Amino acid sequence: MRIVVVGAGLGGLSAACHLIGIPGSHQITVIDRGHVAGGRAGLWQDAGYSIDPGPVVLTMPEYLDDAFRAAGSTLDEHVTLTALDPMYRGHFHDGTTLDVKPGRDAMTEEIRRVCGSAEAARFGAFCDWLAKLYKAEAPNFIDRNFDSVLDLARPLSPGLQLVRLGGFRKLHNLVASYFNDERLHKMFSFQALYAGLAPKQALGAYAVITYMDSVLGVTFPVGGMHAVARGLQAAAQAAGVEFRFSTDVERILRANGSEGPVRGVRLTDGEVVAADVVVVNADLPVAYRDLLPGLEAPRVARKGHYSPSCALYLAGHRGARPNGMAHHNIMFGNRWHESFTELLDDGTRMSDPSRLVTVPTVTDPSLAPEGSDVLYALEPIPNLSGKINWDTERDRVKQSLVDQVRALGFTGTIETERFIDPTDWERMGMAMGTPFALSHRFRQTGPFRPSNIDKRVPGLVFTGSSTVPGVGVPMVVLSGKLAAQRVAAMP
Numbered sequence: 001m002r003i004v005v006v007g008a009g010l011g012g013l014s015a016a017c018h019l020i021g022i023p024g025s026h027q028i029t030v031i032d033r034g035h036v037a038g039g040r041a042g043l044w045q046d047a048g049y050s051i052d053p054g055p056v057v058l059t060m061p062e063y064l065d066d067a068f069r070a071a072g073s074t075l076d077e078h079v080t081l082t083a084l085d086p087m088y089r090g091h092f093h094d095g096t097t098l099d100v101k102p103g104r105d106a107m108t109e110e111i112r113r114v115c116g117s118a119e120a121a122r123f124g125a126f127c128d129w130l131a132k133l134y135k136a137e138a139p140n141f142i143d144r145n146f147d148s149v150l151d152l153a154r155p156l157s158p159g160l161q162l163v164r165l166g167g168f169r170k171l172h173n174l175v176a177s178y179f180n181d182e183r184l185h186k187m188f189s190f191q192a193l194y195a196g197l198a199p200k201q202a203l204g205a206y207a208v209i210t211y212m213d214s215v216l217g218v219t220f221p222v223g224g225m226h227a228v229a230r231g232l233q234a235a236a237q238a239a240g241v242e243f244r245f246s247t248d249v250e251r252i253l254r255a256n257g258s259e260g261p262v263r264g265v266r267l268t269d270g271e272v273v274a275a276d277v278v279v280v281n282a283d284l285p286v287a288y289r290d291l292l293p294g295l296e297a298p299r300v301a302r303k304g305h306y307s308p309s310c311a312l313y314l315a316g317h318r319g320a321r322p323n324g325m326a327h328h329n330i331m332f333g334n335r336w337h338e339s340f341t342e343l344l345d346d347g348t349r350m351s352d353p354s355r356l357v358t359v360p361t362v363t364d365p366s367l368a369p370e371g372s373d374v375l376y377a378l379e380p381i382p383n384l385s386g387k388i389n390w391d392t393e394r395d396r397v398k399q400s401l402v403d404q405v406r407a408l409g410f411t412g413t414i415e416t417e418r419f420i421d422p423t424d425w426e427r428m429g430m431a432m433g434t435p436f437a438l439s440h441r442f443r444q445t446g447p448f449r450p451s452n453i454d455k456r457v458p459g460l461v462f463t464g465s466s467t468v469p470g471v472g473v474p475m476v477v478l479s480g481k482l483a484a485q486r487v488a489a490m491p
Helices: 010-020 061-070 104-115 117-142 149-153 156-164 171-178 182-187 190-195 204-215 226-238 284-291 299-303 336-345 390-407 422-427 473-488
Strands: 002-006 027-031 044-046 049-051 081-083 088-091 097-100 219-221 242-244 249-254 262-267 272-274 277-280 309-318 328-331 355-358 372-381 413-420 460-462
Touching (some): 002 010, 002 262, 010 027, 010 226, 010 473, 049 309, 049 372, 061 226, 088 182, 097 104, 097 182, 104 117, 104 182, 117 156, 117 171, 117 204, 149 156, 171 204, 219 226, 226 242, 262 277, 277 284, 284 299, 309 422, 355 390
Parallel strands (some): 002 027, 002 277, 027 242, 088 328
Antiparallel strands (some): 044 049, 081 219, 249 262, 262 272, 309 372, 309 413
8 A cells, every 4th residue: 555644743753653553565655845854843953052843842652652663663762751840830920839740749749838738638639530531531532533423422431431520511610629729720720721722611621631741741852842753753764664855745636636536646846646545744724725626624624713823932042041940831820811811702912921931951951052041932822813913913922922031030142033923833834823723622622623534535534633633742643543543444
């Protein structure tokens, strides 16, 4: 079987590795328009700095290891992971900080130190609830392909368990039922934004994201997040996968012009690469628009609700690092719920934004020259359906992020910098200018999310955040596995 994978993002790389594990003889070619693997998990190098311009939080490395093992290798052979301690440091408006520590005992003591003994005593029960939720969801609703809505009830018991655990209640209310301290409400529910939702909107089922990073742990790969992409590429190549970079795919070819099964892809230079299966790692609605002209995308991709975007400031900073900086720092705003309303309902910028400031050189100094740091400052921003005019607001938003890192104490010399706004994400091929795809409202999750196959086009398979299971590095890596399962089931 000849298989072409369009896009060497983490989903495409995972798919390539899992495709190797399918019994039989397969010729697998990965084609990407970039000059290196990784997609959003690419690499920006300048002035001696190596900076990740995409995802920076890595959880659930066992999903990655599954991909490596499918290619006949292991994660440890290609990537060195460092466990973060703290996993996050929360900075609050009253001047207090709270570390998310690895291990139940250590986190209990941290909660006791900051929030008191009564709150600390509740943490164990909270962890137990999260673990039960994850056990019910992971194999039945996350690591699974869906063919119809009825699959939600097959088998029935996990769904009933999810109901009993509060999976269909609101996340904020569930977290608040365990803790009284608002700082803990924020720390254990901000993950809803990964799913494109406010904590008061998100279902309790999305607390599994909290479990993945605040309980199971956050790691960082030596060399930056791009090291994961390099490792997956190396494992796939060692197993016989061909990679072609700096190569643009113009169209997915079908047997009868605009109908029938896939027959390969045509490149922008006119070359045709024949294939029996095409696995697409491009953003799904953009792939339909650009690679499958005349074929309408699924309705949820055309009419659905997209996640907020982000404004991202990247910099190489020479000078002393301020005290109190962890690897990942969340600067929590005070007007928590009001800010989510502004962002998600009003389509405007948060008046009191919460931001992520990551300093990866805390863990891996090799990413910058001696005496320097890599800075990554992210603010959630409305996607391009919002009310921000980026022609007039771009410089203002960038300056506010610069002011944030300066206020934290990074007052040395900025030796290189880059700013990314939603219009930039759109130019990179992301629908609605968001790197976070469709939000995870209930009607856009599981069998309601755009499927990774299209019955109108035999041989076409999707992977990445815009299909199942969804957004985030673990989910995207899993999407590659699910895509390979679809290929394996083809006649």
